[in-house]
Amino acid sequence: MAAASISEAARRRRQIERTLYLAPSIAFLLIFIVLPYLAVFRMSFNTFSPMRLFVESFTFDNYVGVLSDPYYYSLIFRTLLLGTTVTLATLVLGLPLALKIAASGRRMKSLLMALVLSPLLINLVVRTYAWLVVLGDKGLINEFLLGTDLAASPIRLTGSFFSVWLGLTHITLPLMVLSLVGVLEKLDRRVFEAATSLGAGEWFILRRVTLPLVMPGIGAGALLVFCFTVSAFITPALLGGSRVGTVSTVIFEKFTYSMNWPVGSALVFVLLIINMGVIWLHGRIFGEHA
Amino acid sequence: MIESRIVSVIAWGVVVFLMAPLIVVIGGSFTESAYVAFPPQGFSLKWYVQLLERKDFFTSFKESLVIGVAATLGAVGLGVPAAIGLSRGPFWGRGFLKAFVMSPIVLPTVITGIALLQFYRMIDSALPLTQIVIGHIVITVPYILRTVGAGLQLLPPNIEEAAESLGAGRIRTLLKVTLPSIAPSVLVGTIFVFIISFDQVTISIFLSSADAMPLPIRIYSYIEFAIDPMVAAVSTVLILFSYLLVVVLERAFGLDRVFGGGTGR
Numbered sequence: 001m002a003a004a005s006i007s008e009a010a011r012r013r014r015q016i017e018r019t020l021y022l023a024p025s026i027a028f029l030l031i032f033i034v035l036p037y038l039a040v041f042r043m044s045f046n047t048f049s050p051m052r053l054f055v056e057s058f059t060f061d062n063y064v065g066v067l068s069d070p071y072y073y074s075l076i077f078r079t080l081l082l083g084t085t086v087t088l089a090t091l092v093l094g095l096p097l098a099l100k101i102a103a104s105g106r107r108m109k110s111l112l113m114a115l116v117l118s119p120l121l122i123n124l125v126v127r128t129y130a131w132l133v134v135l136g137d138k139g140l141i142n143e144f145l146l147g148t149d150l151a152a153s154p155i156r157l158t159g160s161f162f163s164v165w166l167g168l169t170h171i172t173l174p175l176m177v178l179s180l181v182g183v184l185e186k187l188d189r190r191v192f193e194a195a196t197s198l199g200a201g202e203w204f205i206l207r208r209v210t211l212p213l214v215m216p217g218i219g220a221g222a223l224l225v226f227c228f229t230v231s232a233f234i235t236p237a238l239l240g241g242s243r244v245g246t247v248s249t250v251i252f253e254k255f256t257y258s259m260n261w262p263v264g265s266a267l268v269f270v271l272l273i274i275n276m277g278v279i280w281l282h283g284r285i286f287g288e289h290a
Numbered sequence: 291m292i293e294s295r296i297v298s299v300i301a302w303g304v305v306v307f308l309m310a311p312l313i314v315v316i317g318g319s320f321t322e323s324a325y326v327a328f329p330p331q332g333f334s335l336k337w338y339v340q341l342l343e344r345k346d347f348f349t350s351f352k353e354s355l356v357i358g359v360a361a362t363l364g365a366v367g368l369g370v371p372a373a374i375g376l377s378r379g380p381f382w383g384r385g386f387l388k389a390f391v392m393s394p395i396v397l398p399t400v401i402t403g404i405a406l407l408q409f410y411r412m413i414d415s416a417l418p419l420t421q422i423v424i425g426h427i428v429i430t431v432p433y434i435l436r437t438v439g440a441g442l443q444l445l446p447p448n449i450e451e452a453a454e455s456l457g458a459g460r461i462r463t464l465l466k467v468t469l470p471s472i473a474p475s476v477l478v479g480t481i482f483v484f485i486i487s488f489d490q491v492t493i494s495i496f497l498s499s500a501d502a503m504p505l506p507i508r509i510y511s512y513i514e515f516a517i518d519p520m521v522a523a524v525s526t527v528l529i530l531f532s533y534l535l536v537v538v539l540e541r542a543f544g545l546d547r548v549f550g551g552g553t554g555r
Contacts, residue, residue: 013460014378015381017375017378017460018375018378018381019375020371020375021371021372021374021375021378022371022372022375022376022387024367024368024371024372025368025369025371025372025391025431026372026387026390026391028368028427028428028431029390029391029393029394029428029431032406032409032424032425032427032428033393033394033397033402033405033428035409036402036405036406036408036409037397037401037405039405039408039409039412040401040404040405040408043408093300093304093307094304096296096297096300096301096304097300097301097304097305099297099301100297100298100301100302101301112301112305115305115308115309116305116308118309118312118533119308119309119312121529121532121533121536122312122528122529122532123489123491123506123509123525123528123532124489124491124492124506125491125506125507125509125510125513126315126506126509126525126528126529127311127312129315129509129513129517129521129522129525130311130312130314130315130525131311132513132517133311133314133315133318133326133328133517133522134310134311134314136517138325138517139326140314140326140327140328143327170307170308170311173304173307173308174308202294203294227398231398231399231400231401232400233400233492233495234491234492234495234510238510238513238514248400251400251401251404252400252404252496255404255407255408255496261408264404265408268401268404268405271398271400271401272397272398272401275397275398279396
């Protein structure tokens with residue numbers, strides 16, 4: 001009996017200790033994550049009022065408005081299109097580079113990995129600025145076109161879907177390459193030797209052996225790139241301007257310039273649902289371990 | 291593996307695509323022209339001189355450092371105990387609590403930024419720097435949990451019980467056994483969090499104001515109006531700063547531990 005009560009006391013003490021360890025971080029996140037998210041959720045059911053910011057109410061009008069208005073409809077469509085095309089571009093560009101990295105010797109591999117990783121160390125604003133320098137009205141491409149008389153006046157390259165797409169492809173490409181290399185590195189080289197010895201050509205091996213084996217890496221990379229792209233703010237704001245809005249940039253606009261918090265809040269949950277939907281889809285396709 | 295020429299050529303093309311804009315920025319920062327030219331027209335340091343004269347950029351740099359240090363202290367102060375608490379398992383609700391503390395990594399930063407912005411407005415908060423610091427702590431606690439959690443897993447399973455059975459009290463065990471053994475992973479997490487905070491843009495942009503504007507946001511608001519070579523100069527300084535930091539870390543700890551530590555690779 002005595003031993004049992006001691007272990008009972010020890011168990012209680014451990015429990016109290018554990019609570020003390022965990023309480024600060026959980027309290028902090030309850031106040032600064034859960035509360036703000038709940039407040040935005042509540043706000044999405046209020047009614048916008050130009051005079052008083054918003055009127056407390058409980059209506060689905062903001063959601064109905066966002067999902068039926070052609071403006072928001074095309075906004076959501078454009079954001080999803082951006083996510084899909086950027087993901088595809090990073091896959092098409094990233095796969096050859098990842099294959100090259102996996103097939104390289106030690107030294108070449110370190111060099112290539114350093115080159116792929118280094119943009120990740122550079123601030124997002126700086127990386128986006130770099131594209132403004134290249135694509136801007138007085139940018140390198142336009143300077144070249146004007147200098148060689150290929151164009152009479154600067155061609156507007158920024159403020160377009162293309163410039164946002166290009167910038168985001170450049171920024172997310174390292175994430176895709178890293179995901180692919182991570183899987184390729186773990187593959188058993190003997191599989192390829194076996195395929196070769198059975199007479200398979202390089203392209204046959206790529207299509208029928210490598211690609212199926214690297215699918216988990218493609219899935220992980222696509223998830224990272226897609227979620228980053230549809231939620232990106234800096235790059236679409238700078239390279240797309242006001243003409244090529246995405247869900248994020250319009251949310252920002254609703255919360256700052258036009259001060260329409262209720263509609264902004266509804267858009268927040270549209271964006272959150274897109275993100276969660278993709279994560280769910282990824283889980284369904286690739287299972288728990290992906 | 292595939293060693294086809296075509297793959298190799300495409301791969302090098304992609305590397306050029308990745309590096310080209312950055313090389314343009316660095317090269318263009320030395321130009322004499324009033325716009326960023328590449329290759330630079332002439333060679334001049336005038337844009338760096340102009341940068342040195344900008345008090346607002348210097349103030350922002352200082353603010354970035356202050357925010358970085360404060361956010362790191364906060365994230366470590368909350369994250370390390372959380373990691374220790376979660377390692378004292380198994381207990382009911384552990385999986386849920388862990389997912390809860392990790393959740394800021396999964397939530398889109400842009401939404402967390404907006405939610406905090408609206409929250410601060412509703413409670414009429416007027417602490418510009420603190421608001422940004424809190425935003426940074428929220429999104430960096432998971433990184434501490436990850437690195438320190440991985441460090442705790444490497445401890446011999448009964449090391450704390452061993453210390454206690456030898457007569458050490460609970461606090462003495464924590465100070466003399468547990469904390470020293472996880473010190474390396476705490477250090478790695480600390481550096482990681484500082485870098486994330488110093489580099490953070492998406493949360494900061496929503497919480498910045500004229501009273502508190504970290505360096506990346508200062509650059510952002512500047513290039514909304516002008517993309518003159520001074521921004522190329524400050525970008526070059528930031529690029530060099532990042533590389534220098536990585537070289538120092540590589541020398542001190544090895545890159546695998548800094549970036550691979552606890553990320554499950």
